[in-house]
Amino acid sequence: MFLVELFVQGLIQGSVYALIAVGLTLVYGLLRILHVAHAGLFTLGGYAGVLVTNATGSVAVALVFAALSVGAVGMAVYRFCYEPILRRPPYVALIASIGLFIAMEELFRIVFGPFGLTYDIVPLQGSVVIGGMYLRSAELVTMALAAVLIGGLGLLAGRTRIGLAWRATVSVPEMAESFGIDIVKVRYLNFFIGSALAGVAGVMVSVLNNLVEPTMGSVASYKALAIIVLGGLGNVRGTLVAALTLGVIEAYGTIYLAGFLDRDAIAFAVLIVILMVRPQGLFGRSA
Amino acid sequence: MTAVLEVTGVTVTFGGVTALDDVSFVVHPGELLGLIGPNGAGKTTMLKVVTGIVVPQAGTVRLANADLAGLPTHARMRRGLGLAQQLVRTFDNVSTIENVMLAAGRQRTASPWAALFQVNRSVERRIALELLERVGIADAAEQRPDHLPLGYRKRLQVARALALDPALLLLDEPLAGLNHVEAAALADVVRGIADDGRTVVLIEHNLGEVLRITDRLVVLDSGRKIGDGEPGAVIRDPVVHAAYIGEGEAA
Amino acid sequence: MIGAYEISLLTTIGIAVTFALSLNLVTGFCGQISLGHAAFLGTGAYVAAMSVVAGAPFAVGLIAGGLVAAAVGAVVGLASLRVRHDFLAITTMGVGFLFVGFTRQQDWLGGEMGIAGIPEAPFGKVGLMVVALGVAAATAAFSVYLKRTWMGFAFDAIAADEDTARTVAIDVSRYKLAAFALGTGIAGLAGGLYAFNIRFIAPDSFGFVESVTVLAMVVIGGIGSVLWVTVAAAALAVLPQWFQAVDDYKLLLYGVLLFTVMRLSPGGLAGLVARLVRGVRQ
Numbered sequence: 001m002f003l004v005e006l007f008v009q010g011l012i013q014g015s016v017y018a019l020i021a022v023g024l025t026l027v028y029g030l031l032r033i034l035h036v037a038h039a040g041l042f043t044l045g046g047y048a049g050v051l052v053t054n055a056t057g058s059v060a061v062a063l064v065f066a067a068l069s070v071g072a073v074g075m076a077v078y079r080f081c082y083e084p085i086l087r088r089p090p091y092v093a094l095i096a097s098i099g100l101f102i103a104m105e106e107l108f109r110i111v112f113g114p115f116g117l118t119y120d121i122v123p124l125q126g127s128v129v130i131g132g133m134y135l136r137s138a139e140l141v142t143m144a145l146a147a148v149l150i151g152g153l154g155l156l157a158g159r160t161r162i163g164l165a166w167r168a169t170v171s172v173p174e175m176a177e178s179f180g181i182d183i184v185k186v187r188y189l190n191f192f193i194g195s196a197l198a199g200v201a202g203v204m205v206s207v208l209n210n211l212v213e214p215t216m217g218s219v220a221s222y223k224a225l226a227i228i229v230l231g232g233l234g235n236v237r238g239t240l241v242a243a244l245t246l247g248v249i250e251a252y253g254t255i256y257l258a259g260f261l262d263r264d265a266i267a268f269a270v271l272i273v274i275l276m277v278r279p280q281g282l283f284g285r286s287a
Numbered sequence: 288m289t290a291v292l293e294v295t296g297v298t299v300t301f302g303g304v305t306a307l308d309d310v311s312f313v314v315h316p317g318e319l320l321g322l323i324g325p326n327g328a329g330k331t332t333m334l335k336v337v338t339g340i341v342v343p344q345a346g347t348v349r350l351a352n353a354d355l356a357g358l359p360t361h362a363r364m365r366r367g368l369g370l371a372q373q374l375v376r377t378f379d380n381v382s383t384i385e386n387v388m389l390a391a392g393r394q395r396t397a398s399p400w401a402a403l404f405q406v407n408r409s410v411e412r413r414i415a416l417e418l419l420e421r422v423g424i425a426d427a428a429e430q431r432p433d434h435l436p437l438g439y440r441k442r443l444q445v446a447r448a449l450a451l452d453p454a455l456l457l458l459d460e461p462l463a464g465l466n467h468v469e470a471a472a473l474a475d476v477v478r479g480i481a482d483d484g485r486t487v488v489l490i491e492h493n494l495g496e497v498l499r500i501t502d503r504l505v506v507l508d509s510g511r512k513i514g515d516g517e518p519g520a521v522i523r524d525p526v527v528h529a530a531y532i533g534e535g536e537a538a
Numbered sequence: 539m540i541g542a543y544e545i546s547l548l549t550t551i552g553i554a555v556t557f558a559l560s561l562n563l564v565t566g567f568c569g570q571i572s573l574g575h576a577a578f579l580g581t582g583a584y585v586a587a588m589s590v591v592a593g594a595p596f597a598v599g600l601i602a603g604g605l606v607a608a609a610v611g612a613v614v615g616l617a618s619l620r621v622r623h624d625f626l627a628i629t630t631m632g633v634g635f636l637f638v639g640f641t642r643q644q645d646w647l648g649g650e651m652g653i654a655g656i657p658e659a660p661f662g663k664v665g666l667m668v669v670a671l672g673v674a675a676a677t678a679a680f681s682v683y684l685k686r687t688w689m690g691f692a693f694d695a696i697a698a699d700e701d702t703a704r705t706v707a708i709d710v711s712r713y714k715l716a717a718f719a720l721g722t723g724i725a726g727l728a729g730g731l732y733a734f735n736i737r738f739i740a741p742d743s744f745g746f747v748e749s750v751t752v753l754a755m756v757v758i759g760g761i762g763s764v765l766w767v768t769v770a771a772a773a774l775a776v777l778p779q780w781f782q783a784v785d786d787y788k789l790l791l792y793g794v795l796l797f798t799v800m801r802l803s804p805g806g807l808a809g810l811v812a813r814l815v816r817g818v819r820q
């Protein structure tokens with residue numbers, strides 16, 4: 001029973017990871033940039049969640065607001081930060097992104113204070129019993145949101161014109177351009193969707209913990225970097241599997257590795273072990 | 288007389304594409320061998336197999352009678368290969384002459400820890416300058432390669448490969464991107480390298496120059512060897528003619 | 539005479555310059571990006587601290603710190619042989635997190651609380667300052683020398699294009715290992731000095747922020763430039779001490795600088811100065 005509970009907790013955490021990591025892997029797939037500042041957008045979502053919920057009393061409004069506003073900020077990040085340096089060697093964008101992320105974290109600290117914000121009334125407080133297991137409503141909503149949003153993304157990518165254009169752009173950019181696909185539009189869409197998902201994840205994490213703090217993005221989102229590597233950089237399905245698997249491994253690891261390794265280091269231990277065996281990631285194609 | 292290079296039964300597939308299909312040939316000492324064939328025939332892939340950049344699904348490569356299986360690229364180069372790749376790849380953070388010096392200093396770079404105690408570069412500089420003169424780009428010696436025209440960069444690669452003092456020099460389309468006069472001049476240089484007793488494998492689409500300077504031709508088409516012999520005879524072979532010239536007309 | 543404040547400032551500068559030059563060796567010379575370099579500062583600091591707490595002489599602690607860090611660095615270097623570019627960036631970042639995550643859980647290393655009460659160096663604060671500045675100067679001299687050797691020359695080739703380096707008979711793997719061992723060993727030395735200077739270390743002294751700080755020093759100075767990395771390291775080490783405002787907003791400053799430099803002058807100060815000089819000459 002205990003093992004099953006751990007498994008479910010792992011899936012919940014894995015859903016959060018998935019929401020964050022999908023945006024990151026999409027950016028990598030499209031631009032070959034390790035978008036570290038994605039973590040800052042996740043934190044921004046957390047702040048949007050707390051502030052809007054406290055102002056309106058509705059976490060649903062907060063979720064929509066966070067998705068739209070963080071999505072818009074994501075597009076701005078692309079326009080003003082990445083677009084001008086796309087032609088430079090890859091480390092340039094990576095280091096710029098790290099700088100941007102650190103600056104964002106500091107801005108949160110300066111604007112909202114170092115100690116973080118909490119909900120006036122914590123939303124989604126109820127709980128349900130499923131198969132003898134207590135699950136908080138917030139946890140169920142997190143999993144449901146992850147399933148619906150990522151499932152919807154899959155439909156969008158697989159069934160719509162813009163989705164096809166998107167996939168074409170990711171796999172063969174030059175070709176896509178010659179077919180008259182507007183690559184720039186696809187990039188904006190990509191940043192909007194990826195950032196919106198991170199924003200939603202930020203809201204849900206702030207609800208789950210009843211806390212949003214400036215450094216909320218650090219660990220979770222570096223972990224997202226590890227996840228997209230495991231998933232084979234740019235591979236969405238691989239990323240999903242890696243996110244859920246890591247959530248579960250961590251859930252067990254926290255119990256069974258506690259004396260040896262910090263929870264947050266498990267992801268990287270797994271990452272390093274796996275990269276040693278498969279340098280292209282779990283689901284990456286070999287070069 | 289043993290062969291310098293002996294390729295036996297080499298097969299390479301990329302996903303579904305068969306790039307090389309059971310190809311065998313030998314290169315004799317002192318010979319200038321032309322390796323020709325239409326686009327996508329597998330010529331570059333063959334050089335990559337010889338240099339260890341691509342691992343074949345089947346087949347063996349022997350250099351001076353020693354099996355190269357399992358040896359990494361740098362070790363194969365040390366055993367006497369020199370490679371000028373089809374796609375130009377230069378070290379753009381150092382000057383043109385330093386590109387060549389890096390190869391000329393292969394004894395000095397053999398072990399990192401020994402290299403830490405070696406500072407003198409004058410011998411290598413002299414060798415490199417001679418080679419740049421030989422391929423006709425000594426005027427660009429102190430410039431960064433990324434600012435040079437393609438023809439210069441192509442010749443830089445030839446000089447750099449030569450600087451390894453290889454027993455077998457592998458050249459992948461060195462004449463591409465050169466104008467008529469430059470191409471003829473570099474072809475003469477390649478002929479001269481062979482006349483000095485060095486063994487050369489030359490991949491080239493410029494058939495005029497190939498027929499003028501090579502001693503023998505091996506022809507690939509769609510990964511299979513379809514010709515091997517004296518250049519004039521090979522090029523008149525109807526099979527080669529159909530595959531090679533036919534494609535040329537269609538293109 | 540210089541006062542206690544200047545002594546501590548100069549010691550800090552010496553340590554920062556050594557640390558930054560050690561990363562410059564790996565990232566600048568050999569082209570291998572590392573986002574977890576603080577782990578090696580930490581390894582050196584822990585080894586040195588544990589050694590002197592156990593009664594070993596300071597010099598032994600310092601050298602042991604450097605050697606152990608180099609050994610760990612060689613292992614990480616082995617990992618770097620398997621992965622490249624983006625993968626390497628994340629792997630080294632992971633090494634940084636592993637270091638913090640591991641030390642936090644080790645009671646014998648003081649756990650989260652770290653190691654306090656590291657004894658004062660017998661040669662005193664001035665002595666420590668002299669050692670720190672001496673190590674920094676030696677590291678700078680070594681860097682300049684290395685750049686002129688055939689090892690440095692081969693690093694150039696690897697940093698530019700490692701596949702092509704192989705075609706000129708360079709054993710890329712062994713050179714990368716050498717770069718990691720040298721760079722992390724020197725970082726370990728800096729770590730020992732850090733432990734003796736602050737006399738208190740904890741896992742969080744060697745986290746991602748420190749790795750980014752040292753990266754900022756290298757990037758702002760100009761990746762690969764010994765002179766300007768030294769200048770940038772010294773400046774970024776003293777600015778927070780001189781200006782309280784800078785101290786409060788240190789990370790904001792680093793973040794903005796990292797971003798701005800990459801956006802406007804990816805060659806850092808070195809690149810900027812080179813461009814200015816070229817401009818003046820014309």
Ligand SMILES: Nc1ncnc2c1ncn2[C@@H]1O[C@H](COP(=O)(O)OP(=O)(O)OP(=O)(O)O)[C@@H](O)[C@H]1O
Binds near residue numbers: 324325330332333
């Ligand atoms: N890394 C690779 N992955 C997949 N397919 C490849 C790869 N390298 C080569 N190929 C394929 O193998 C075949 C042979 O390619 P190769 O480059 O050897 O031809 P080539 O004879 O050198 O042609 P060209 O004259 O155009 O240079 C081609 O169909 C090519 O598309």
Ligand SMILES: [Mg+2]
Binds near residue numbers: 330373459
């Ligand atoms: Mg070719």
